[in-house]
Amino acid sequence: MSETATATKEKEKDLLQPIYDDPGVMKGLEKLDEATIERVINQTLEAEGGARLKILVETCVHCGLCSDACHFFMSHDRDPKYAPVGKVKQTIWEMLRKKGKVSKEFLMRAVQVAHTECNLCRRCVQYCPFGIDTAHLISLTRRICHKLGITPQYIQDTAHSHSATYNQMWVKEDEWTDSLFWQEDESRDEIPNMRIPLEKEGADIYYSVIAPEPKFRTQLIYQAAVIMHEAGADWTMSSLPGWDNSDMCMFTGDLEMMGRLKRRHFEDAMRLKVKRIVMGECGHAFRSIYDTGNRWDAWESMPVTIQHSVDFFEELLRLGKIKVKTKIQEKVTIHDPCNIIRGRGLQEKLRTVVHAFCDNVVEMYPNKEHNYCCSAGGGVINCGPPHKNTRIVGNSVKADQLRETGASIVVAPCHNCHGGIEDIIHANHLGMELKFLGDIIYEHMEKPDAI
Amino acid sequence: MKDASLWDWNPGEKEIVAYDACSGDCEWLEEPVVSPDGEKIARVAKIRDEEEAVFTLAVNGELWESTFERCWYPRFSPDSRLTALCSEMAEWTLVVDGEPWEERYGFIWDTRFAKDSGAIAAAVQQDMQYGYVKDGEPWGEFFENTNHPVMSPDGSKIASVVQTRNIPQADIFTFKEGCFSVAVNGEPWDRNFVNCWDPVFDAKGESVATTVRTSLYDYTIAVDGRAWNSRYQCMWEPRFNPGNGSVVAAGRQGGKWGMLKDDEWIWEPRFFQCWKPAFSDDGANLYAVVAPSFGRWTVAVNGKAWGEKFKQAVSDLVISPDGKRAAIIGKTDEQWGIIVDDTRWVGWFAMAYPPVFSPDSRHVGYAVERKDGQMTIILDGHAYHKDFDKAWSPVFSPDSQHVMIRCLDGGVYKRIVVPISEF
Numbered sequence A: 001m002s003e004t005a006t007a008t009k010e011k012e013k014d015l016l017q018p019i020y021d022d023p024g025v026m027k028g029l030e031k032l033d034e035a036t037i038e039r040v041i042n043q044t045l046e047a048e049g050g051a052r053l054k055i056l057v058e059t060c061v062h063c064g065l066c067s068d069a070c071h072f073f074m075s076h077d078r079d080p081k082y083a084p085v086g087k088v089k090q091t092i093w094e095m096l097r098k099k100g101k102v103s104k105e106f107l108m109r110a111v112q113v114a115h116t117e118c119n120l121c122r123r124c125v126q127y128c129p130f131g132i133d134t135a136h137l138i139s140l141t142r143r144i145c146h147k148l149g150i151t152p153q154y155i156q157d158t159a160h161s162h163s164a165t166y167n168q169m170w171v172k173e174d175e176w177t178d179s180l181f182w183q184e185d186e187s188r189d190e191i192p193n194m195r196i197p198l199e200k201e202g203a204d205i206y207y208s209v210i211a212p213e214p215k216f217r218t219q220l221i222y223q224a225a226v227i228m229h230e231a232g233a234d235w236t237m238s239s240l241p242g243w244d245n246s247d248m249c250m251f252t253g254d255l256e257m258m259g260r261l262k263r264r265h266f267e268d269a270m271r272l273k274v275k276r277i278v279m280g281e282c283g284h285a286f287r288s289i290y291d292t293g294n295r296w297d298a299w300e301s302m303p304v305t306i307q308h309s310v311d312f313f314e315e316l317l318r319l320g321k322i323k324v325k326t327k328i329q330e331k332v333t334i335h336d337p338c339n340i341i342r343g344r345g346l347q348e349k350l351r352t353v354v355h356a357f358c359d360n361v362v363e364m365y366p367n368k369e370h371n372y373c374c375s376a377g378g379g380v381i382n383c384g385p386p387h388k389n390t391r392i393v394g395n396s397v398k399a400d401q402l403r404e405t406g407a408s409i410v411v412a413p414c415h416n417c418h419g420g421i422e423d424i425i426h427a428n429h430l431g432m433e434l435k436f437l438g439d440i441i442y443e444h445m446e447k448p449d450a451i
Numbered sequence B: 001m002k003d004a005s006l007w008d009w010n011p012g013e014k015e016i017v018a019y020d021a022c023s024g025d026c027e028w029l030e031e032p033v034v035s036p037d038g039e040k041i042a043r044v045a046k047i048r049d050e051e052e053a054v055f056t057l058a059v060n061g062e063l064w065e066s067t068f069e070r071c072w073y074p075r076f077s078p079d080s081r082l083t084a085l086c087s088e089m090a091e092w093t094l095v096v097d098g099e100p101w102e103e104r105y106g107f108i109w110d111t112r113f114a115k116d117s118g119a120i121a122a123a124v125q126q127d128m129q130y131g132y133v134k135d136g137e138p139w140g141e142f143f144e145n146t147n148h149p150v151m152s153p154d155g156s157k158i159a160s161v162v163q164t165r166n167i168p169q170a171d172i173f174t175f176k177e178g179c180f181s182v183a184v185n186g187e188p189w190d191r192n193f194v195n196c197w198d199p200v201f202d203a204k205g206e207s208v209a210t211t212v213r214t215s216l217y218d219y220t221i222a223v224d225g226r227a228w229n230s231r232y233q234c235m236w237e238p239r240f241n242p243g244n245g246s247v248v249a250a251g252r253q254g255g256k257w258g259m260l261k262d263d264e265w266i267w268e269p270r271f272f273q274c275w276k277p278a279f280s281d282d283g284a285n286l287y288a289v290v291a292p293s294f295g296r297w298t299v300a301v302n303g304k305a306w307g308e309k310f311k312q313a314v315s316d317l318v319i320s321p322d323g324k325r326a327a328i329i330g331k332t333d334e335q336w337g338i339i340v341d342d343t344r345w346v347g348w349f350a351m352a353y354p355p356v357f358s359p360d361s362r363h364v365g366y367a368v369e370r371k372d373g374q375m376t377i378i379l380d381g382h383a384y385h386k387d388f389d390k391a392w393s394p395v396f397s398p399d400s401q402h403v404m405i406r407c408l409d410g411g412v413y414k415r416i417v418v419p420i421s422e423f
């Protein structure tokens, strides 16, 4: 082998190291043979790719206009491997072109691209003259990986948890309710008549969260409860499975489980006869109940109105249900979560809330619907430790954006964005503080019932 | 056992108690629940105490003598006994009419009542092991986790999905080998599956069917631990035919849904959705909620969909006691309505509660909430002449001649018996 060839091989090995470290992928590959790979790919493409896939593939003129849209491409010195069209080439096109006859080495890279180098953020769709939805093609690749059994370990584990418990983090049914009781008890030290109303049939609002909240971020439940209480909201939480609105199965391509989770969530809200579901500050869960999972279940829109916290907080302010007591004077910047901004257009409402509580807001550019993803979204952060560096290195543009604002506080109303941006702040020594809207509102609102 | 014929069915309005009545010094009273016979209204009460949290239940304004650190989930049994889940010294139990069960647990939740007997059950956790307790008696064996409990109609058995093997953290390989089964009264089947969901008993309480995944991709139904031969893309909850013991469940093929009976298609997969199967008591009629086209919801009876549909969702499907009629409540353009026997009744509401059939199957009533938050009862398409601050689902007399309205009216909890002929 020539020196250049050896060097290239080494480089490739380097690139693939996170995949070698991921038993979900490696052990899954061990079980596969050529015939199975070919059969699964072709069956999936035929049954689920449909006319849409054909059109998407035939329409692309390889112009590369989508490239600059992608934070991975921009963060890797414009390496074409990381361009949206490059990702499609390394995944679904090759599977189509080779009619499913692809090697295990090819699949290693395809899993990596699909699960760890694309956040399904849909920024690139906006720059393609034909509106080609790369995220859709990458999702289809993940569906194939799911069917081949080569999904990264950590996100697969969350999918397993969803299937067994209807929540993302193996939270047992008693642990959930107990954590609500615990938060209620704590809050009564601050607000003596505070309640987290459980199982209140006929309430206006069903408040749902993602399982990491009872597991790691209980203060978010506390804060949301205080905001609900002080706003005089007629609200409830469920004590039964269905309370978790998150959905990693949507991202692993286990669409059947996605449908099961969404059915459970909506039916739980309908059981309690609520008028709307208000959900905590999470982006992917919103996508799942507002756009993806509901449709898999054949609900054209939503069986129960869905309101993201950003939307809800803006409503509370607008209607005078909560009032600003103090304002943050430090420089604050706003991170726009893809799923609720590009996915729902909440950018102005987000700003209304932030500006109400912060005197010194400085924008990142590009922003709003043109924002760069946090690089944790789309299930990438859920692929766990082996792939952490991929998303941090793959988002130096976000680090640059953050740095340029000179802000000391970043507001990010999404769990995944929090995880991703926290790592970016840390790795780049940016020394910024990260906050949810709930953190800010809780701290700076009037609380007439507090002692 | 409840004997509704002994309840007071004399026509007229009875004021039971003021809504905020409380025999003690209460800081607050929580959301009300009312008894099936309409005679009682209960609320969790927080008693004023400077030192510690003290809770109990107020029934028609009278506080239970026993008090607790915390009380939640007040529920009346079908025979109108009041249950609540209560804790003392961080240990939990179920309390019936003020009397706690003797055994204490780490936690207790999800109270269930038997349809045909007085049995009461709940899920419990003890020392991080999970099981069920019925009438104070816990299962002999507890498990690493339990989900989806169901009680047999006579209340003698509880079946539940159980986790029979430990899954080390993030161990996706052990999971894929199958770590879940179904246990009946604590006795697990001798076979594990990758997942089990929604177990159900047959009419006699002798057999249990459940939806299973045998790999991440293969769905089927298992009856008493034995899986059907075929595998499907996806499946929903099974139901036993009470007439002949066969098992049906909706299955997905080629992206469309149909109905299977004992592993054979009986409704070809042509629906965009199909779930909540329900049989008439004689097993002759099979109903299910279906979406014949994308986003349009109704009922199919023996495979044939009704013409009337809701655009947004169907939440509840109810079959008449004689099994010949059905009613669904659902939503179109953010408003709730009802379709009975493929006829849409006039009126759209802010909320609609599950329909109730009279015992002779001739009448249907349901509680609705208007846009201004006031509630009333609709019977056979006609609204009661008065709105209330709150109304619960109507209750029919056993002879189907009267309907009972349980309501909050002007700060008073009332029970109104109306002859159907005068509604």
Ligand code: SF4
Pocket (backbone or CB within 6 Å): A069, A070, A071, A072, A083, A084, A087, A117, A118, A119, A120, A121, A122, A123, A124, A125, A134, A135, A373
């Ligand atoms: S990460 Fe976003 S911009 Fe990049 S390819 Fe994926 S969807 Fe497109």
Ligand code: SF4
Pocket (backbone or CB within 6 Å): A059, A060, A061, A062, A063, A064, A065, A066, A067, A084, A085, A127, A128, A129, A130, A131, A132
């Ligand atoms: S911008 Fe559109 S047409 Fe051009 S390369 Fe990207 S996906 Fe293909």
